Amino acid sequence: MSYLDNRKLPKDTRSCVGGFRYEGHKKQLRPRYAQSEIGEPFIPKFSAIASEGQKIAPPNEDWADNTTVLTGMTTDSYTMDEKIIYTPPIGRVMGRRCSRFVWLLASSLLCIISVVSAPIMCSLPIIAPQVGFSMPPIQCDVDCEGLLFLMAIKTIFLVIAIGVLYWRKAMADMPRLYFARAALTFLVMFILFAFWLFYIVRIMFERYDNYKYIVSYSTSLLDALLWTHYLSVVLLELRRLRSQFIVTIVRDPDGEMHTFNIGACSIQEAATEILRFYTTRFSSFNIQLDNARQTAVAKQSGMQGGTAGFKMYNIEQFGPQEPVSEVNTRALMEAAARRRIGGYAEVMQEEIDFEKRVKKRKYRLMAATEDAFSHVQNTADAGTQKVGINNQMDSLTAAQNVFTWIVRPLTKYLKTTRLQSRHPSAEVTKHIQRCLTLKLSHRTFLQRFFSDRIPQKETVEESKWSVICDESVSSGVEHGTYIVLKSHNADIDYGVQLVCTVSNIPFFNLTEQTKSGDDKFSLKISNESAV
Secondary structure: OOOOOOOOOOOOHHHOOOOOEEEOOOOOOOOOOOOOOOOOOOOOOOOOOOOOOOOOOOOOHHHHHHOOOOOOOEEEEEEEOOOOEEEEEEOOOOOHHHOOOOHHHHHHHHHHHHHHHHHHHHHHHHHHHHHHHOOOOOOOOOHHHHHHHHHHHHHHHHHHHHHHHHOOOOOOOOOOOOOOHHHHHHHHOOOHHHHHHHHHHHHOOOOOOOHHHHHHHHHHHHHHHHHHHHHHHHHHHHHHHHOEEEEEEEEEEEOOOEEEEEEEEEHHHHHHHHHHHHHHHOOOHHHHHHHHHHHHHHOOOOHHHHHOOOOEEEOOOOOOOOOOOOHHHHHHHHHHHHHHHHOOOHHHHHHHHHHHHHHHHHHHHHHHHHHHHHOOOOHHHOOOOOOOHHHHOOOHHHHHHHHHHHHHHHHHHHHOOOOOHHHOOHHHHHHHHHHHHOOOOHHHHHHEEEEOOOOOOOOOOOOOEEEEEEOOOOOOOOOOOOEEEEEEEOOOOOOEEEEEEEEEEHHHOOOOOOOOOOOOOOOOOOOOOOO
């Protein structure tokens, strides 16, 4: 046995290429001084490279053809097109519903007490002797009667003011306490408690006999409540009218962006204003069209269905609990980015083809609709002529005939734009009937299908959203506030997120500059000037 048989050979670090271990054909090592054979010299030719030690031969070019991976267990799978998982909305929480009902009941009771407190204060000196509570006789002169009339007028004003400002449906159910409204509520409760305490102790218990002073005291309570109402108008309404911040709204996933301005308010109030602006100004999000476009682009670029990802194999069989290293994760991300960047031509071509299809079917629908509307003539347009009196139809029959004329191009257009479920045949027929009755043109009829606002199937009573912010939603809005509003609706806003960034409006420093008095000019002409 040769001494090379017992010598530990150096480890081939190149035997793992790309995370795989390969096993090539093992070459039998020959001793440095082998036995002489026929046709071979006893001492081989001398080589300086061979004398330095064992030389590791590089792997063959076709090493993968003769290689067997010793494992087939997939431990981790990654894809770059993971769908965003939206947390399902929480159902109707009984505690929150009860708290809202209690708040409405308490606020209504407080408003009623505020309105009837002054009349009750004026009526108690008259009613008390009839129930056994001794009170001095009442004397009301002309000044007292004038104060009673003034109290009645102020009571009516208070009822109207409360009804206009507070007797309306709330726009949103906020997650946290509304500090401004709660503070005003406690202020009204304190005013009522203080006035009633003074009235019971100093007037009822001491049996005060000046009825004019009692009426004046009741009128003072109404004045305090009216001034509190004016303060609530300033804090709840006027404070938000002065623009102080700019809100930039970006809708995810399509990236549509709009901006608008708001005043000083809390984050939850700003979220309510943002949702109102989104509902009225943004175009409708078509989730079916967005999914179809992403699938088409993924197929065009070679990623079938957007699910072609990267897999990592556990070569060493350490177990499923072995964490993925940061280096491998970064390599996966870079490979995915390179694959996406390389497919921009396919994505661009797919977008161009889709726009061509939509325009072609849109103009076909316009031509068919114009032709159909031109063939339907209102009998009133003929005047006194009795042309075609035997072919008269009611509006519904005429609408059905027009719908039969345009149903094929309309169906193709709606299938292309993924809006077929939003426009059932019954609604389309009713829309045609309305347009024919009101003598509207075919362009007005088609605007329903070409508009970026998708009609709702039914009345939306409640829209479920959640607000995500680093600060408490009851705190005030300031420069740099970052808000994310996530939709939990199952219909038109499914999967929508609104990314909102708040920035303040700067202070504008304007200076006046006087116009220069030198308004005389000269014409410079050289020899090369063209005349």
